[in-house]
Amino acid sequence: MLSTAYSPWFILLCLAVGAGYTALLYSAQGPWSRAVNYTLAGLRFVVVSFLCFLLLSPFIKTTTTRTEAPTIVLAVDNSQSISLFTPKPALSQLTVGLPQLAATLREKGFRVETRTLTKPNTAPDSLRFTASRTDLSQLLSDSREANAERNLAGVVLVSDGLVNRGQEPQFSEFNFPIFSVALGDTVAKRDLRLTDLVYNRVAFSGNKFPLEAEIGYEGYAGGAATVEVREGGRVLQSRRVALPAGRRRVKTTFQLTAPTPGKRRYEVRVLPQTGEFTVLNNARTAFVEVVKGKLRVLLAGAAPHPDLKALRAAILANNNFDLTLVVAGVGAPLPAGASFDVAVLHQLPARGGLGQELLARVRAAKVPVLYVLGAQSDYAAYNQLITGLNVQPRGAQTDEVTPLPNPGFARLPLDEESRRRLAQYPPVPVPFGDLRLGGGAEAALWQQVGRLPTQKPLLVFGSAAGSGPRAATLLAENTWQWRLAEAIAHDNHPEVYDRLIGRTLQLLTQNANKKRLDVYPTQDAFGTQDDVTLGTETYNAVFERIYDQKIILTLTDSAKKARTVTFANAPDGSPLHLGPLPAGLYRYQARATLGGQAQQTSGELLVQNQPLEAQESKADHRLLAQLSRRSGGRLYYPAHLDKLAQDIEKANFKPQLSSEEDLKDLVNLKWLFFALLALLTAEWATRKYQGGV
Numbered sequence: 001m002l003s004t005a006y007s008p009w010f011i012l013l014c015l016a017v018g019a020g021y022t023a024l025l026y027s028a029q030g031p032w033s034r035a036v037n038y039t040l041a042g043l044r045f046v047v048v049s050f051l052c053f054l055l056l057s058p059f060i061k062t063t064t065t066r067t068e069a070p071t072i073v074l075a076v077d078n079s080q081s082i083s084l085f086t087p088k089p090a091l092s093q094l095t096v097g098l099p100q101l102a103a104t105l106r107e108k109g110f111r112v113e114t115r116t117l118t119k120p121n122t123a124p125d126s127l128r129f130t131a132s133r134t135d136l137s138q139l140l141s142d143s144r145e146a147n148a149e150r151n152l153a154g155v156v157l158v159s160d161g162l163v164n165r166g167q168e169p170q171f172s173e174f175n176f177p178i179f180s181v182a183l184g185d186t187v188a189k190r191d192l193r194l195t196d197l198v199y200n201r202v203a204f205s206g207n208k209f210p211l212e213a214e215i216g217y218e219g220y221a222g223g224a225a226t227v228e229v230r231e232g233g234r235v236l237q238s239r240r241v242a243l244p245a246g247r248r249r250v251k252t253t254f255q256l257t258a259p260t261p262g263k264r265r266y267e268v269r270v271l272p273q274t275g276e277f278t279v280l281n282n283a284r285t286a287f288v289e290v291v292k293g294k295l296r297v298l299l300a301g302a303a304p305h306p307d308l309k310a311l312r313a314a315i316l317a318n319n320n321f322d323l324t325l326v327v328a329g330v331g332a333p334l335p336a337g338a339s340f341d342v343a344v345l346h347q348l349p350a351r352g353g354l355g356q357e358l359l360a361r362v363r364a365a366k367v368p369v370l371y372v373l374g375a376q377s378d379y380a381a382y383n384q385l386i387t388g389l390n391v392q393p394r395g396a397q398t399d400e401v402t403p404l405p406n407p408g409f410a411r412l413p414l415d416e417e418s419r420r421r422l423a424q425y426p427p428v429p430v431p432f433g434d435l436r437l438g439g440g441a442e443a444a445l446w447q448q449v450g451r452l453p454t455q456k457p458l459l460v461f462g463s464a465a466g467s468g469p470r471a472a473t474l475l476a477e478n479t480w481q482w483r484l485a486e487a488i489a490h491d492n493h494p495e496v497y498d499r500l501i502g503r504t505l506q507l508l509t510q511n512a513n514k515k516r517l518d519v520y521p522t523q524d525a526f527g528t529q530d531d532v533t534l535g536t537e538t539y540n541a542v543f544e545r546i547y548d549q550k551i552i553l554t555l556t557d558s559a560k561k562a563r564t565v566t567f568a569n570a571p572d573g574s575p576l577h578l579g580p581l582p583a584g585l586y587r588y589q590a591r592a593t594l595g596g597q598a599q600q601t602s603g604e605l606l607v608q609n610q611p612l613e614a615q616e617s618k619a620d621h622r623l624l625a626q627l628s629r630r631s632g633g634r635l636y637y638p639a640h641l642d643k644l645a646q647d648i649e650k651a652n653f654k655p656q657l658s659s660e661e662d663l664k665d666l667v668n669l670k671w672l673f674f675a676l677l678a679l680l681t682a683e684w685a686t687r688k689y690q691g692g693v
Helices: 010-026 034-054 080-085 088-107 136-146 306-316 356-365 379-383 416-423 480-489 495-510 621-631 638-650 670-689
Strands: 059-068 071-076 111-116 152-159 178-182 191-199 202-204 208-218 224-231 234-242 249-257 262-270 283-291 295-301 321-327 342-346 369-372 389-405 428-437 442-449 452-463 470-474 517-521 525-527 532-539 550-556 562-568 576-579 584-594 597-608 656-665
Touching: 010 034, 034 670, 071 088, 071 136, 088 111, 088 152, 088 638, 111 136, 136 152, 152 621, 152 638, 178 621, 178 638, 191 262, 191 283, 208 224, 208 262, 208 283, 224 249, 234 249, 295 306, 295 356, 295 495, 306 321, 306 342, 306 480, 306 495, 342 356, 342 495, 369 495, 379 389, 389 416, 389 452, 416 495, 428 442, 428 452, 452 495, 470 495, 480 495, 517 550, 517 584, 517 597, 532 550, 532 584, 532 597, 562 576
Parallel strands: 071 111, 071 152, 152 178, 202 283, 295 321, 295 342, 342 369, 369 470, 525 597
Antiparallel strands: 059 656, 191 208, 208 249, 224 234, 224 262, 262 283, 389 428, 389 442, 442 452, 452 470, 517 532, 532 576, 550 562, 550 584, 584 597
């Protein structure tokens, strides 16, 4: 549609100007015929009138209407439990019927997309049930987010309802109907399984510590099972556990004695019995770090603050910490003979010299320190401590941020659930200004402002001057809100906040006596489908972090077969990727030459089968029915896929119409310029040809 910025009556004026100009120029008879004169007059009239019309700022408004077909997502749980426990006829009906369902829906005008736990897009006739874990909530959320700009009509969820990762899907809200197709078998298989291990990850040398095993059973009620605890192939303890009738699970507790300090690996196994459906779920591994004694922690604050209560609760959640709490000018002072292994200083150094005595005691003790900065912090005094971070705030301005894990900091591994919880934390204030990392300092957490991720540091690990004790800095104030929000959302279990504080203190003390070459697994154990990764740290003679150093790694499996890898540690902190490895215990030795001196370190890593999908054989069709009922869908079985297609068609999902308007100024169209130029050229050429001027 053509419009102008002025009244359309001005178009008559434009025509009048064009007609007047033409009459003045061509009213007298020229040296050409009357027909040529009328033609030339017409050309001049069109050009002049149109040029005047362009002064009215004309524009073209274009409206484009698009039709978006309704989308149906086939969300397929392609986990191993489907192939393990689904009866063969039902699985065959699914593999044949699912491509037919997709084709039928496309014929009815639907856009069909197939997603699995492991692939965002796949063909329904090429499904392989090999995924080692099931997160249905993530599968449904990904289906929604991937079609946020499309006309998502519904999701066909093909699953057995067994979830072993992420959030339970029935507690999430979905704004589309879920049509569930139930797989698996609701009749439990005859099976013994080790469902859980409960233990403290740290024990004290020479002390006894409990290891609680939970045994699940189907078909063996009234009998008994033999449970063993092994270390390095040696049976430490074995006992016969009764399996009472009327129950499905029973617990038993072993009391083990912690040996000399170091990392220990204990395998707990339920011995197989006759008629057992699978033995994949009969064993689990416990990793215990044996230490000399409890870590003594000093928590000191410049003034009373809710953060102190949150930090105190997080520290006391770990049985391996002894805590002393001191607030400057409040309550009893720090005893003269008090000693500690690590200190947490909340807003110390503080403005006005508050808490100088506490700060002096900590510096004299030469222990690692976690600094928590806030509104009362004296940033000038803090910068003089040379902690690896320099903070130059701009007045009292702050940013409201949430924590964002740095994937390159392998010393603080976070699983998907921990990352999800961190993303749900409420924003807290941090100083706004110039934040600069010093040599050897690394950010474990970055700042995320709203939805904008940044690489501004939030939690920093760095060294004090020279080879002194390590220091860490948390720039966030009011982190008590993090712990409270997590406790409310997760049944009073703020595990991620407590683990973050505890792991930070452990890292500070573990690195008090650094090795110049350190190579370590990024997690306690890897699955056979995981990418095995090793973190690497190299330091110069004054223990400053250095990079791009040539490292030779020799990896040896349990069969004494060695594999050598040569690599350089990257400045971005990314780990060495070894890829998936077969199950087994591997030992490694790393060598490097740093500053002309040979350095060496060694360790071990475990790759094990993680049979999460074999832990539960009884399908949970009740969960699928609940999901469908709450969202407005229904529950189906593989034999009823034709009925599912009919019901989706009867639901009368409509195409979505969307329109888009586009405004273009006529004067900006290049082709108009060339058209007017062509008309003027034609007029001029005709006049010259006819003998005119």
